Amino acid sequence: METIELTSALEQGKDTLEAIVKESGVQVTRCYQCGKCTGGCPVAFAMDKAPREIMRLLQLGLVEEALRSKTIWLCASCDTCSTRCPREVDIAKVMETLRIMAKKKGYITEKRMDLFHNLFLKSVETTGRVYEGGLVLGRNILGMQPFRDVHLGPSMFLKGKISPLPHIIKDNGEVKKIFANVRKRGGNV
Amino acid sequence: MKYAYFPGCSLSSTGLEYDMSTRKVAQALGIDLWEIPEWNCCGASSAHLTDQLLALALPARNLAIAEAEGLDVAIPCAACYARSKATEVEVRASKEMEQTISEVIERPYTGKARARALLDIFVKDYGLDAIGTMVNKPLKGLKVVSYYGCLLVRPPKLGFDDPEDPQSMDSLIEALGGTPLNWAFKTECCGAAHATAQGEIGLSMIERILSGAKEVGADCIATACPLCMNNLDMRQNQATAKTGEQYNLPIFYFTELMGLALGLKPEELGVNKHFVNTSEVLNKLNEALTRRDTP
Amino acid sequence: MKRVGVFICHCGTNIAQAVDCEKVAQNAQAFPGVAFSTDYKYMCAEPGQDLIKKAISEHRLDRVVVASCSPRMHEPTFRKCLERAGLNPYLLEMANIREHCAWVHPDDKERATLKATELVRMAVAKVIQNEPLDRSTIPITKRALVIGGGIAGIQAALDIANAGHLVDIVEKEPSIGGRMAQIDKTFPTLDCSACILTPKMVEVANHPNVRLITYSEVEKVEGYVGNFEVTIRQKARSVDLSACTGCGxxxxxxxxxxxxxxxxxxxxxxxxxxxxxxxxxxxxxxxxxxxxxxxxxxxxxxxxxCPAQAVDFTQEDQLVTERYGAIVVATGFDLFDDSVYGEYGYGRYKDVITGLHFERLVNASGPTMGKIKRPSDGQEPKNVVFIKCVGSRDEAKGKAYCSKTCCMYTAKHATLVREKIKDSNVYVFYMDVRTPGKGYEEFYTRTTDQYGAKYLRGRVSKIYEKGGKLIVRGEDTLLGRQIEIEADMVVLATAMVAKENAAELAQMIGFSYDQDNFYTEAHPKLAPVETHTAGVFLAGACQGPKDIPDSVAQASAAAVKVCGLLSKERMETEPTISIVNEAICAGCGMCVTVCPYKAIELKFIQERVDGKVINRRVASVNSGLCQGCGACTVACRSAALNLKHFTNEQILAEVDALCL
Incomplete structure (x- = not known):
């Protein structure tokens, strides 16, 4: 087990931590490590670090370790943790903030989740809406899982649930502009 | 009663029957739904994990169109509701945010047009008593567990019901003549997009919910979220394949159950588009009604 | 011409560091009326006070200004000093050049010195206007009232009674005994609660100096320290206590x-x-x-x-009014309502109970005759989970504070389960184990070492029913893993909260309470049983969560305060109160409504106008009730009310000194 050299860790993590606190609006020092978040987290079983441990890493300035965790990519944003936190710490918001920051830094520990979100937003930008058929197809091809859920396709199609072509909204220029305006303001999309 | 209507992307594809049943039920109750022309995707559930501003801006455009029309927005999909509500609340809380958002979407939006969950509109605005009087085929003997999922009632400041033990859907089921069952997984997460992107993880989350419903002896599950529907309905046989357990649990949008109770035909509501066979439940309902009719 | 002496204190370096005290003393020489001015390192110390006394006699001073700290601490000191030098103590004025000057302007000595000079100038102007005032005395009613007949109230009443004073206990329930009567065993000794409580109940009931007024509530409190007038509602019991033999x-x-x-x-x-x-x-x-x-x-x-014909359906509530010299408030606590924890299913799941339910379940005279059986089906539970801090340390759903007693009573419950059910497993979810009491830590370690209770660090996230078991989900935060326990019964260590009507009672009597409705002591360290209202004292959990030893100790402390008060025949009152100039009072009654102490009434006076006798309405101040806050003087439109020692003329003299 590696010893953490806490004095320098706190110093090194200071700036990133400040940015996280500012972005998320969450004071990480409020967490008193009771674990109620983790106890109720529906995805904790698949995480490499418990949500409570992510909060602890931040408290100690070990921000890099939090940013490189799988946990922040596996969080389902279900808000159970934030809803139950006795100190009203918005843990889900911290996870969101960490994921956005990790992506900026290029730490993508769960490539499939990242791919899903990229395809999703690409679809929204081009067509104004999500084309679910294309989303599944894209995920399979780019995610190297060509046959995932393939059995669901035909019945979806027959039930009229997947159309062969995406719907493109008429004034999609507006949605494209939203993306452009967000990028202009430093958005990472 | 008139609302702007935001169906959202899922309701035009995988959640088709949610859209069909919503429109039919609204029509039957005399609620006027004005579909937001050329609405765009609200960004759920990817935008808020990618960029905060984008996440707030995407729903804002739809809300802005409704605001110009002077209408609140009725939103069936729980995820779309949560994202839209978050935008409304943030814009109303700060003038600065109002300005930023208006600049990004290049339309004015002040937070005046409210994002409303369709379920909440039925229960609070229309009223359970009023709905009760419209029921002509009560869901007699149908044991239903209400599945609210994450986004309808959380975070608590955005939701309209108790985040741990919500009641609105249960009381609606009761008003429709059905039997709402108490169970422990009302607000347990189904894994959302995990089932699509991270199959194994998603599947074990789905299993927990299905066996929770089975445990209390439910005939079916009622939901208000197309993603939850997909996970619980479309992937139910995957869960069976994994655990060996036959769940046999049809999943209904609450609007479909409303439609059935109001006497609408199952096909008009899209009930035939489910993966898990619904005929057993429909037969049970018909039998209960025939028994009632023949003294 | 008045002869004022000015004394500038350095307060060690507290003042002298920021203010040039010598300079201020020099400046003061020039103020009108000042006959003597000096500075000294510690004016409140004995040499400082001697210096003042000596100057008074040497320079024939008739007024004194001390420029030092806030009057809160040392005004009494310097007033006594003046008295010893033969001057009326109200001919003293203090200029606060520490908190109001030196401490807030540490970096600009020149301007701080100027400000100190101005503060002294104002004080000199005022002191010249000061009048000698005399304290008066009022008689004391030699009977105490204890509100609440739990262990704290019983103890306070016994101590007061044993000191030879009369005392009444008003208890709202039909019996005294309070919460302690519901408790099975007490920590850390595990002796039976009833066995140590009932002798005290009997003792207090039989004490010649004590009167029990049960099934009654305080309805109105008027008056002031030494002379409270309390209206008590004796609820209709429908049973004539003097006739009933208690045959059952x-x-x-x-x-x-x-x-x-x-x-x-x-x-x-x-x-x-x-x-x-x-x-x-x-x-x-x-x-x-x-x-x-x-x-x-x-x-x-x-x-x-009824063989004694004691049942009387026609009885009605009765209001009785009694006078008391002092009041001890010992109204106890309520339990937090756990049903706000939807995730724990309290109220939905029968076998999720509170600690107080458990006390009854384990008690020999309780519903299960002391055999631990779970409420749903009467089965003996094998796996019992305890959850601590339910409602406590929870800003989201409960209270921010620690309820102080739960760590110990949970350890006690865990021990009792293990003692009574040999093949049981006990799990305790905790966040911290707090055992700061004599023998408490030893008791806790016995719970784990000897009785084998498994302590798990973490707050439970959810409880749900599955196959007749309660599934308890949480995290073992020491391991960093999710854990699930299949429990037969779950006991919530529920927070202690203030009584539902705590605020109402405090408002009725007139003392303060905190954001959680617990009663506020006058000083957290140095006056822990007093309230800000003279003659009203606190005992037990109404002031904050407390266990039995703490409640009893506080009750005895409150009793001593009461005895101190009742041992005097008369008590002194402050003369700095409002007076009415009847000649210009319009009788509008504005002052009556603004007075927070209900000290002003309207009365009629007779006077002659143009040869006719007329009755005119004017305000009248009750000198016993008036606390000298001055609210009435501000509200009075005709300036008929004036506060002695802070008269309009005195305040204006200060303003003029500064501004003209």
Whole structure:
């Protein structure tokens, strides 16, 4: 087990931590490590670090370790943790903030989740809406899982649930502009 | 009663029957739904994990169109509701945010047009008593567990019901003549997009919910979220394949159950588009009604 | 011409560091009326006070200004100093050049010195206007009132009574005993709660100096320290206490069953009942809300059967007014309502109970005769989970504070389960184990070492039912893993909260309470049993969560304060109160409404106008009640009210000194 050299860790993590606190609006020092978040987290079983441990890493300035965790990519944003936190710490918001920051830094520990979100937003930008058929197809091809859920396709199609072509909204220029305006303001999309 | 209507992307594809049943039920109750022309995707559930501003801006455009029309927005999909509500609340809380958002979407939006969950509109605005009087085929003997999922009632400041033990859907089921069952997984997460992107993880989350419903002896599950529907309905046989357990649990949008109770035909509501066979439940309902009719 | 002496204090370096004290003393020489001015390192110390006394006699001073700290601490010191030098103590004025000057302007000595000079200039101008004032005395009613007959109230009453004073206990329930009577065993010794409480209940009931007023509530409190006038509502008991022999026949034959509050509704009582076997008075009361006679007019079985003819359906509530010299408030606590924890299913799952339910379940005279059986099906639970801090340390759903007693009573419960059910498993979810009491830590370690209770660090996230078991989900934060326990019964260590009507009572008597409605002590360290209202004292959990030893200790402390007060024949009152200039009072009554102490009334005076006698309405200040806050003087439109020692003329003299 590696010893953490806490004095320098706190110093090194200071700036990133400040940015996280500012972005998320969450004071990480409020967490008193009771674990109620983790106890109720529906995805904790698949995480490499418990949500409570992510909060602890931040408290100690070990921000890099939090940013490189799988946990922040596996969080389902279900808000159970934030809803139950006795100190009203918005843990889900911290996870969101960490994921956005990790992506900026290029730490993508769960490539499939990242791919899903990229395809999703690409679809929204081009067509104004999500084309679910294309989303599944894209995920399979780019995610190297060509046959995932393939059995669901035909019945979806027959039930009229997947159309062969995406719907493109008429004034999609507006949605494209939203993306452009967000990028202009430093958005990472 | 008139609302702007935001169906959202899922309701035009995988959640088709949610859209069909919503429109039919609204029509039957005399609620006027004005579909937001050329609405765009609200960004759920990817935008808020990618960029905060984008996440707030995407729903804002739809809300802005409704605001110009002077209408609140009725939103069936729980995820779309949560994202839209978050935008409304943030814009109303700060003038600065109002300005930023208006600049990004290049339309004015002040937070005046409210994002409303369709379920909440039925229960609070229309009223359970009023709905009760419209029921002509009560869901007699149908044991239903209400599945609210994450986004309808959380975070608590955005939701309209108790985040741990919500009641609105249960009381609606009761008003429709059905039997709402108490169970422990009302607000347990189904894994959302995990089932699509991270199959194994998603599947074990789905299993927990299905066996929770089975445990209390439910005939079916009622939901208000197309993603939850997909996970619980479309992937139910995957869960069976994994655990060996036959769940046999049809999943209904609450609007479909409303439609059935109001006497609408199952096909008009899209009930035939489910993966898990619904005929057993429909037969049970018909039998209960025939028994009632023949003294 | 007045002769004022000015004394500038350095307060060590507290003032001198920021203010040039010597300079201020020099400047003061020039102020009109100043006959002597000097500075000194510690004016409050004995040499400092001697310096003042000497100057008074040497320079024939008749007014004194001390420029030092806030008057809160040392005004009494310097007033005594003046008295010893033969001057009226109210001819002193203090200029606060520490908190109001040196401490807030540490970096600009020149301007701080200027400000100090100005503050002294104002004080000199005022002191010249000061009048000698005399303290008066009022008689003291030699009887104390204790509100609440739990262990704190009983202890306070006993101590006061044993010191030879009369004392009344007003208890709102039909019996004294309070929460302690519901508790099974006490930590850390595990002796039986009833066995140590009931002798005290009997002692207080039989004490010649004590009067028990049970099934009664305080309805109105007027008056002031030494002379409170308290109206007590004696609720209709429907049983004549002097006739009833307590034979119990009525209770036995009563046909109506009601869930027993004392047994936490896990067992029934009758509509005519004594709350518990050792109740004092051990005589029944009729619960009129549930009694068949009162609901339907039919029945009356108890009345027909009573051999002493003590049942009286016609009894009515009675209001009695008594005078008291001092009041001890010992109203205790309530339990937090756990049903806000939807995730724990309290109220939905029968086998999720509170600690107080558990006390009854384990008690030999409780609903299960002391055998631990779970409420849903009466089975003996094998796996019992305890959850601590439910409602406590929870800003989101409960209270921010620690309830202080739960760590210990949970350890006690865990021990009792392991003792009574040999093959049981006990799990305790905790966040911290807090055991700061004599023998407490040792008791806790015995719970884990000897009794084998498994302590798990973490807050439970959810409880749900599955296959007749309660699944308890949480994280073991020491391991960093999610854990699940299949429990037969879950006990929530529920927070102690203030009584539902705590704020109401405090407002009625007139003292303060905190954001959680616990009563506020006058000083957290140095006046822990006093309130800000003279003559009103606190004991027990009404002031904050407390266990039995702490409640008893505080009760005895409050009793000493009461005895100190009642041991005097008369007490002094401050002369700095409002007076009315009747000549210009318009009798508008504005002052009556603004007075927070209910000290002003309107009265009629007779006067002659143009040869005719007329009655005119004017304000009248009760010198015993007036606390000298000055609200009335501000509200008075005709400036008829004036506050002695802070008169309009005195304040204006200060303003003029500064501004003209």
């Amino acid at each position: 026949l009525c209770t036995e034959k009563c046909p109506t069953k009601v869930p027993s509050e004392f047994e936490m509704e896990m067992m029934n009582r009758k509509a005519i009942y004594t709350p518990f076997p050792q109740a004092i008075p051990n005589k029944p009361v009729i619960d009129r809300e549930n009694c068949r006679y009162f609901k339907t007019g039919k029945c009356g079985v108890c009345q027909k059967l």
